[in-house]
Amino acid sequence: MTSLSLLLWIALGVFLQVALYLAIGFWRHWQEYQTLRGGVPTPVEPQPAEVSEPASVAAWSSFRPFRVERKVVEDAAQSICSFYLVPTDGQALPAFLPGQFLTFRLDLPTEQIIRCYSLSDAPRPDYYRVSIKRVPAPVGCDVPPGRSSNYFHDHVAVGDLLQVRAPGGHFHIDRSDAPVVLIGGGIGITPMLSMLHWSLADQPGREVWLFYGVRNSREPVMRAQLEALAAAHPNFHLRLCFSDPLPAEEVGRDYQHHGRVDVGLLRAQLPLKPYHFYICGPTPMMESLVTALEDWGVPESHIHFEAFGPASIKRKTAAAPPADAMVASAIVVTFAKSGKALPWQAASGSLLDFAEAHGVSVDSGCRAGGCGSCQTTIQSGEVAYRNPPDYDPEPGTCLLCTCTPKTSVTLEA
Secondary structure, eight states: OOHHHHHHHHHHHHHHHHHHHHHHHHHHHHHHHHHHTTSSOOOOOOOOOOOOOOOOOOOOSSEEEEEEEEEEEOSTTSOEEEEEEEETTOOOOOOOOTTOEEEEEEEOSSOEEEEEEEBOSOOOSSOEEEEEEOOOOOTTSOOOOOHHHHHHHHHOOTTOEEEEEEEEOSOOOOSSOOOEEEEEEGGGHHHHHHHHHHHHHHOTTSOEEEEEEESSTTSOSSHHHHHHHHHHOTTEEEEEEESSOOTTOOBTTTBSEESOOOHHHHHHHSOSSOOEEEEESOHHHHHHHHHHHHHHTOOGGGEEEOOSSGGGOOOTTOOOOSSOHHHHTTOEEEETTTTEEEEOOGGGOSHHHHHHHTTOOOOOSSSSSSSOTTEEEEEESOEEESSOOSSOOOTTEEEGGGEEESSOEEEOO
16 A cells, blocks of 8 residues: 555545534534424433432330241251341331341340340341340359340240330441451351341442351351352352361361361451451450451451450550559549449449449449440549440440449449
8 A cells, every 4th residue: 555545545534534523513403403493302311210318217215116027046956046026116117237236125024134136137127137046054054044045035926025226336337348358156147147138238249258157057047048148149258167067067068167267267268458357256256366367467447346245355456444553542433322432443343343243233234335224324523435335325424334434433323
């Protein structure tokens, strides 16, 4: 091809582009002209119908009656049961943050107790679900079985009414698209189920790992459902970890890892990514994992754990107690109604422990900052929390079960 031929081809290409541009412009002007004359109307792009956001449902105060709609056994050992709860007034339920819990007021034959249980499903407008494990009496100890869990299993039936406080708690999954690792040990799987179901429904592209630690195949909750979700969602990775498998069970066939969930397993399985870790399970598991994750270099802001009993989980970055023994000995705790003024000792535990040790009666429930039963007015002085409680106390009050005196303090108890 000669240079002249190449030049002619270039000129032809430019001419065609200009002609196309002019033709499009002429067509648009012709349509506008016809519209002004009342002729052919200018096509209008179809607009999507306006969809109004549903009004958010406000959380209720105090306790609200719920009816047990369904009761389902969830494990082979028949030790975990799910309760599906619907409000008796038929009104829509407020959404909750996946990982939060419900607080129940139970009227037992001899007493009234308050307990908190994690929600185990994604938020839904018509029902809540909690999954509760029966707590037996410890072997070799003169300790009774769990009162509330056994009451649920043995006495709460379909159709029964329960008094329930609105969902609460600061332990919940974030709404970013950061990859996430959920770690559940035993019944600590319940908030992880809520997080998992919400993530797969609302953020189907988010990378989610679930490490589920139990002893053997008799203990996993909703195993068939979890395996079906893993098969349907390539971004969801399920790892069943058996610490004491049955003789016939084989690793790689019946479960993925022999042993407990530890940081060695996480390092071997997880690619190098900025994961957020959510942990709930027995205290020894959480104590070892939190420290090991920090040693691995995971930022503190990426490590989250269930807040029931958070004082037992020590972090490397945790601040030292605000007062040494000498300062603590100068603090006086006054219980106004009981008429007692007592010197505080640093080894006394929480203010609730201190009150009970000195014969001061205080209502209490979860004893971990979740239910709010021990909320008490502070008449003077200041208190300090080692970890923020899940229940937000009203201004001018404190939760005795999770705080200690920062100064001499007078309490309405």
